[in-house]
Amino acid sequence: MTEQTEKNIISAPDDEAIIDITGMHKWYGEFHVLRDINLKVRKKERIVICGPSGSGKSTLIRCMNRLEEHQRGQIVVDGIELTNNIKNIERVRAEVGMVFQHFNLFPHLTIVENLALGPIWVRKVPKKEAEETAMYYLEKVHIAEQAQKYPGQLSGGQQQRVAIARSLCMAPKVMLFDEPTSALDPEMIKEVLDVMIELAREGMTMLVVTHEMGFAKSVAHRVLFMDFGQIVEENTPEEFFNNPQHERTKLFLSQILF
Amino acid sequence: MVENTTHSEPSGDDIRPPKASIGVIGWLRANLFDGWLNSVLTLVTLFVLWKTIPPFFRWAFVDSLWFTDGAVCRDAPGACWSAVTTNLRFIIFGFFPYELQWRPLLAMLILFFLLFYSRDRTHWNKYLAYGWVIGLFLMGLFMKGGLFGLTPVDSTQWGGLPLTLLLSVFGLTAAYPLGVILALGRQSSMPAVKYLCIIYIELIRGVPLISLLFMGSIIFPLFLPEGITINSILRAQVAIILFTAAYIAEVVRGGLQGMSQGQYEAADSLGLNYVLTMRLVILPQALKIVIPPTVSILISAFKDTSLVVIIALFDLLKTSQTVLSNPEWMGFSREVYLFVAILYFLGCFSMSNYSRRLERELDRGY
Numbered sequence: 263m264t265e266q267t268e269k270n271i272i273s274a275p276d277d278e279a280i281i282d283i284t285g286m287h288k289w290y291g292e293f294h295v296l297r298d299i300n301l302k303v304r305k306k307e308r309i310v311i312c313g314p315s316g317s318g319k320s321t322l323i324r325c326m327n328r329l330e331e332h333q334r335g336q337i338v339v340d341g342i343e344l345t346n347n348i349k350n351i352e353r354v355r356a357e358v359g360m361v362f363q364h365f366n367l368f369p370h371l372t373i374v375e376n377l378a379l380g381p382i383w384v385r386k387v388p389k390k391e392a393e394e395t396a397m398y399y400l401e402k403v404h405i406a407e408q409a410q411k412y413p414g415q416l417s418g419g420q421q422q423r424v425a426i427a428r429s430l431c432m433a434p435k436v437m438l439f440d441e442p443t444s445a446l447d448p449e450m451i452k453e454v455l456d457v458m459i460e461l462a463r464e465g466m467t468m469l470v471v472t473h474e475m476g477f478a479k480s481v482a483h484r485v486l487f488m489d490f491g492q493i494v495e496e497n498t499p500e501e502f503f504n505n506p507q508h509e510r511t512k513l514f515l516s517q518i519l520f
Numbered sequence: 521m522v523e524n525t526t527h528s529e530p531s532g533d534d535i536r537p538p539k540a541s542i543g544v545i546g547w548l549r550a551n552l553f554d555g556w557l558n559s560v561l562t563l564v565t566l567f568v569l570w571k572t573i574p575p576f577f578r579w580a581f582v583d584s585l586w587f588t589d590g591a592v593c594r595d596a597p598g599a600c601w602s603a604v605t606t607n608l609r610f611i612i613f614g615f616f617p618y619e620l621q622w623r624p625l626l627a628m629l630i631l632f633f634l635l636f637y638s639r640d641r642t643h644w645n646k647y648l649a650y651g652w653v654i655g656l657f658l659m660g661l662f663m664k665g666g667l668f669g670l671t672p673v674d675s676t677q678w679g680g681l682p683l684t685l686l687l688s689v690f691g692l693t694a695a696y697p698l699g700v701i702l703a704l705g706r707q708s709s710m711p712a713v714k715y716l717c718i719i720y721i722e723l724i725r726g727v728p729l730i731s732l733l734f735m736g737s738i739i740f741p742l743f744l745p746e747g748i749t750i751n752s753i754l755r756a757q758v759a760i761i762l763f764t765a766a767y768i769a770e771v772v773r774g775g776l777q778g779m780s781q782g783q784y785e786a787a788d789s790l791g792l793n794y795v796l797t798m799r800l801v802i803l804p805q806a807l808k809i810v811i812p813p814t815v816s817i818l819i820s821a822f823k824d825t826s827l828v829v830i831i832a833l834f835d836l837l838k839t840s841q842t843v844l845s846n847p848e849w850m851g852f853s854r855e856v857y858l859f860v861a862i863l864y865f866l867g868c869f870s871m872s873n874y875s876r877r878l879e880r881e882l883d884r885g886y
């Protein structure tokens with residue numbers, strides 16, 4: 263399947279915004295890490311964020327579920343503005359899935375317990391039902407046979423797929439991925455990307471920080487390029503890769519696309 | 521398989537290890553006589569054992585007397601276990617009325633049974649919790665009496681092993697959760713909570729248990745209104761709990777610091793609140809990491825309950841000393857203290873044994 267045909271199968275985004283960020287700034291102490299961020303993520307939209315290390319990509323997506331606090335501007339997720347209101351934060355977090363570079367599975371729980379934890383305690387789903395859902399999503403990430411193992415017994419690629427399934431069990435409205443494949447050995451990257459592509463095909467709203475340009479080309483509606491805490495450039499993948507506008511984007515692309 | 525001749529299987533003979541590396545001789549050579557330093561240490565150890573074990577064995581078992589009176593013992597070359605056997609009931613039960621001593625015995629048996637049954641984590645369910653509630657009620661009833669026609673026994677008459685067990689089992693089970701809460705409080709983002717916990721922990725750790733016991737028994741009652749007294753066992757119990765909790769808190773804090781930020785973030789991003797994050801994700805891991813140091817603290821707290829002698833409680837150690845102050849048994853301290861040491865050892869050993877078992881059971885390979 264070529265990139266173009268693959269893309270055609272995948273749905274177009276709705277008009278309605280699920281995440282709306284306006285005039286957002288963030289500082290770490292004196293350090294101005296995010297500057298005037300304006301970003302509207304529509305339902306079913308898939309956005310890839312790239313940029314040099316330290317440019318603020320992780321910080322940006324971590325602000326979207328309040329793992330980091332912003333100091334100026336507004337972030338509205340699914341109609342709820344992120345403020346210090348802890349109840350609102352917990353509500354937003356339940357609707358926003360997050361996949362980390364280092365998986366962050368709970369090592370003391372079995373795979374199926376990892377998946378059922380959120381639904382049981384946050385969504386108050388009965389244990390049995392939660393475990394059935396967990397098994398459903400484990401099938402989906404092709405790892406059901408590992409359900410009773412502990413995370414420490416799985417390979418990196420398997421752990422990352424479990425982490426994706428753990429987020430999916432909460433039936434999130436958006437999924438955030440922070441460099442999901444950059445801690446993996448090369449031969450495991452594909453199995454994780456394949457799972458993400460399947461997700462895309464089903465119309466999941468996704469924000470993915472990644473340098474996997476093949477993935478960006480085949481599933482993203484938009485690519486954002488960040489540098490020094492700003493969104494420097496945003497465009498469709500075709501335009502972004504074939505016809506970058508900014509000098510910094512060109513430099514960055516020349517460095518990663520050898 | 522025919523063309524596979526270049527990689528011929530090794531024949532059976534040449535894959536056998538050399539004779540000297542297997543069997544008893546191989547084991548001895550590999551473990552006890554591996555190099556000259558190891559060999560010298562082995563020989564020295566053997567010599568020391570040969571010089572100490574047989575004489576001890578002779579003293580304790582061959583030449584020993586078991587059921588005589590004190591006068592006969594004095595001329596015997598071996599151990600006088602009569603000092604223990606004759607006074608066993610006093611050492612164990614202290615001044616508890618002699619004809620009622622079946623009651624603390626029964627209370628202890630209930631306790632041992634519950635502890636033993638609770639060892640297995642698969643038994644941890646709500647029926648076990650009911651079992652403990654009923655067990656505690658029965659233990660209290662047997663010790664105190666006053667209900668169902670049981671003669672009341674004042675707590676000033678409690679002593680010996682039941683008192684030691686009471687102070688340590690309740691002391692430790694109450695100190696542990698309190699310590700965990702203090703450790704969490706110390707990490708709190710609310711300054712008032714945080715500094716209260718720090719002050720508490722540092723103050724308690726800055727004074728010896730003895731001084732806490734003294735304060736509890738002598739200074740604290742001065743502040744109470746006229747006519748109100750608080751049972752001295754309870755005061756000692758509270759002092760032990762407060763003291764042990766501060767140490768547990770510091771150990772647990774170490775475990776919490778060992779947790780990676782990623783675990784908090786993963787729990788947060790699922791929408792778990794603080795209490796659930798701690799209870800389901802952080803504490804199970806952090807407490808597991810610190811099982812060994814926690815058990816060290818619990819073991820020393822168990823032994824430290826013997827300090828209550830200074831506020832005139834008759835725990836196991838004090839009842840033994842009392843026996844030794846009786847002219848008939850004066851001078852048999854080796855035997856009596858050895859007996860008490862064995863009892864303490866059994867308690868400590870079961871704790872550390874159980875902790876190793878827990879660690880093994882909870883091992884998830886991370």
Ligand SMILES: Nc1ncnc2c1ncn2[C@@H]1O[C@H](COP(=O)(O)OP(=O)(O)O)[C@@H](O)[C@H]1O
Nearest residue numbers: 290293295313314315316317318319320321322
């Ligand atoms: N907790 C923090 N405190 C202070 N500075 C931070 C913190 N986290 C990240 N930074 C800094 O913020 C910048 C952006 O970090 P990050 O968002 O992780 O970048 P990226 O994900 O694009 O590599 C970096 O310069 C980093 O050093």
Ligand SMILES: [Mg+2]
Nearest residue numbers: 319320321441
């Ligand atoms: Mg990053």
